[in-house]
Amino acid sequence: MFRIRLFSTLCVAILAVLPRTYAASSETIILQLIGTISKSVSIVFDSSTIDLGDLTQHTAVDFTIVSNTEYIITTPTTGILTNEYGGTLGFTTATNNGKLTITPNTIGPDQPLGTYSANIEVTISAI
């Protein structure tokens, strides 16, 4: 009889304590935020056209590079200017400190007259 009463008392005590023991009066969660920024590069010339003047001097144009990673810039080192009649004149290029410099080859006495033009494609590539 004593054992039964003791067992009953223990059960009542446990039931009285359980709700308070297991009640969640606070909770904490940990959030892990993850985001990825992809590689991107861009190049913009300050001017879409370079006026080379009388083709006797070098001319430079500024450009702006925006990159969030290492990159390689590729520029043709030489090119050909062509006039409206098919005459040609070579030139060399160089890039340094955000400038593209065009240097026409020396003009000889037999260089055809005319307006010479060419396009240069400068490529920037993320590594």
Next chain:
Amino acid sequence: MKTNKTLWIAGAALSVCGSSFAASDTVGLTGTIAQVVTIDIANSSTSVTMTNNTTTSENMSVDANVPFTITVATADNELTMANGAGDEVTYAFSVKDASSNEILASLGSANHNEVDATWTYNVTPSGIDGSTDAGTYTDTVTVTVAAQ
């Protein structure tokens, strides 16, 4: 001698069966609903869209049968995400209810009454430009709900 003892027991039983009185008692019932404040999210890891002013939202379920306080903090108490190189991207963090009412506009704490709802937490990066280093950015945010 043994026969006499048996008759005495039988007489007692007859006496009980033949009684006509009623008896009653009252038992009181009591129950306690304990304080419960819980928060639950489907995924502990959130993939944030790394575009300026673009908000990434995720649901979180909040149950509370008492007024409670919700607290949001980052590991370094800064609204930044950093990669291994130390580059950082600022972001805003908020908690909103289903009607887009702000429960918490930024890091910190706010009090709220009893609730059984699904809220959202929202992460909005800013200040990203073309020179923001490419890579993976992470941060840890701790959200705590506690009965007041």
